[in-house]
Amino acid sequence: MNEHINSSSVAYNKSVVGQKTTILQDLKSLVKFIVLIANVLPVMAGFWLAIHFTNTSLTEHWGTFLLTIGGSGFIIAGALILNNWYDVDIDTIMERTQQRPTVTGNFSLRVVLIMGIAASLIGFILLLFTSLAAVIYGLIGWITYVFPYTMWSKRKYTWNTIIGSVSGAVTPLIGWAAIDASFHIIPFTLFLLLFIWQMPHTYAIAIKKNNEYSAAKVAMLPAVRGFKVTKIHMVIYIALLIPLPFMMSALGSVFVTIASILNLCWLVLAIKGFNAKNNYNWANWNFLYSVNYMTILFVLMIVVTLPVFSN
Template structure:
């Protein structure tokens, strides 16, 4: 069965890919030093292909579960538009090529971090954590936190304090982001037998955990300016953006299960959480450029 190019693109999870590429690009632009534009483009392409390959392998492994969830039932594999072997070969090919491209275009530290991020997402998160523990998102959050390190290492050949701070920002952002989603698709996860926190511990506990991790995320968001790694442009942006995030998380945490059909606050928090990272990482770049001017 020949695969349609649109289904191959869908395997890469394009919406997730956009955020991954953006935060990787910001890690590169915030790094000290310079990189040739062509090599920089190759590094960002490597991050995109690596993330796309990991997404394809995730869908290859979870095809049977995806069929049981309304949100994912129309993906190429559960919908029967593609052979599983095609997704496997596509995912492996993209992943291997992305690491080789990054290593040859920049350096092998950046390539190594990219390889670790792909392996972590596929083997640790997808195959091990997700089907076994409600802490899957907490630990698995590391998978999406590597791009700032990759972008920075592509330019500098090392790992600095700022990309590490950004790593932990994404790491602690992940639980409230995904738990907000899991609240309004809880039945999907239950039907597929995935032990997401709302399925295992209930909505009340999940709402409290969203607020708890939002508070930790807030500390991580302010860490770059408190440590003197960024200036006021980032500091003010992070403070205002985090206060908005916290207000939304508080609203979600105070709600109860008496109206499961009304999930507008949860949906707002989920959507804003995506915008939040775009804003903060953009502010990191703007701040570095202001300081350099």
């Protein structure tokens, strides 16, 4: 693997001479900053909801909160760094990843590997001060993302998205388990919500970047089986989201109503894809909708459980 990576990196470095980035920009690219934040937010939501449903307060668990966010943040960052380290050969081909420091050579692959391992270890050590259950969920997410997804299925199988979705779906479980390790319908439903949501979200990206994935020989569904099959899968997964708000009825009728409306609107948008004149434009709208959908839902979960609304 390393020989292939190094040859690809050297080949690309010749074409990026003169393109400079700051250390901060390189670090943000290395940890995929937006992806990192997007994965830490569900941890925060899980933690907050656990406090709400166990009738405790954030002031009682402030230290645990910092350890949970810090620990999960380092674990997620470590996994993302290792993903960059391993994927440098395909990152040289895909336009959207060609400025990553592993590709430009700003960071050596040896340094990146050490950073990924170190960040992961720091994260697990911090989580150890919360609960064993939180560590286990963090470990499940990290192992799934680094090995079955990054190093095995991503390049070979169209169902790599399913495996990758597991790592993102365990994030609220980490936050919840830091407070309460017992089974509860809310964190279980959050896992299902994130797991299912990531499928149409990722497929929308895969359609948008289909040419790049095809060139890099990454086995994304649109590149292997075409847009029509991908659209069918998107509609099925979005339809599977429809029952989930009712499983979270403990959050109140306002949440269930708004979440249900969002689900139905997304389903309509997905179905329109079968008659779309511009697949890339339609995929972009689905991508934007998916991002705003999840942001609205998690903000809403927190808002409806604030003392001023929940009392």
